[in-house]
């Protein structure tokens with residue numbers, strides 16, 4: 001699993017290399033309509049006979065009604081405002097990225113050094129087909145950039161690395177303190193390798209006493225509070241949230257970090273909202289319990305490929321090109337990793353805090369994680385394949401209620417969950 005440690009994997013198990021084959025032809029996005037009529041190529045682990053129709057659709061020729069969307073391509077970037085030179089800027093400097101298929105840019109990721117820990121993403125200020133503007137976010141480290149779409153498609157990292165200059169100290173009029181806060185990724189998945197994180201910085205002449213609150217957008221409730229004590233000005237600080245509050249997993253939705261600083265003279269500053277009206281609130285993130293497991297173009301099988309279709313089909317088939325990365329929809333412990341004549345290479349993950357078992361079948365090769373291993377949401381577990389009784393490359397996903405997979409539990413239709421994860425991942 002060396003690949004996961006390098007730049008090839010990041011916060012969301014980023015795997016930027018895989019798209020090369022896809023990008024040329026279909027490239028495409030995970031936005032796929034259910035209207036697509038997939039030939040019945042359903043498989044399962046049980047009774048489906050091998051003489052089922054074998055003309056599985058290929059994603060290079062998607063069925064009518066299936067929209068394919070190109071992956072973003074990053075050709076170049078330069079620092080255009082608040083810069084020392086074209087490749088050097090401080091936090092808040094404006095960077096202009098040029099490329100193709102940038103109109104759906106969800107965030108620009110500042111990759112920093114190798115590995116995921118220092119990745120910081122920022123929402124675009126402005127996006128068009130061939131150009132995206134973004135500010136260098138708080139907490140960004142020197143390194144290349146990449147562009148990511150909402151559906152997980154990503155450009156390759158830029159050839160040029162960003163250099164960081166020290167921030168100019170912004171002194172508010174009259175010496176009153178101000179606070180900036182910014183999430184480090186616009187989405188955070190429960191039990192991902194990295195938790196939700198936000199950075200803030202206090203501007204002013206003097207230290208101040210800082211409190212950070214996590215506010216649920218739906219009702220304004222403060223879910224978590226961090227007492228940061230006395231904080232020095234102009235020194236970025238980062239904090240993390242694991243999705244829990246008072247021992248309970250919080251529901252999916254939008255949350256914002258709010259920072260309050262109180263100076264020695266009692267003057268209070270509260271972090272402001274989006275600096276430009278059109279841009280998303282930099283302090284807000286979308287917290288999600290699951291990530292869609294296929295990182296690439298895909299569409300849903302119908303008829304016998306549906307739950308209950310064919311003869312006792314216990315899952316949902318989702319078609320994708322062989323070799324498309326598969327990630328864990330939810331972290332947990334790998335209960336089984338086996339090969340089965342019908343299921344092919346498969347694994348079953350006991351999802352953390354769900355009581356649900358997640359079975360991923362027909363993997364191209366043996367899964368990248370072993371029985372007993374702890375996996376995280378979004379972690380690469382293997383690749384879409386067609387091992388076992390499968391006509392066409394697809395993921396067969398089963399969801400089983402507690403106590404679990406062939407262990408007293410019972411399967412339920414995964415399609416509503418898949419569609420929900422697909423919308424938000």
Ligand SMILES: [Zn+2]
Nearest residue numbers: 043044317396
């Ligand atoms: Zn199936």
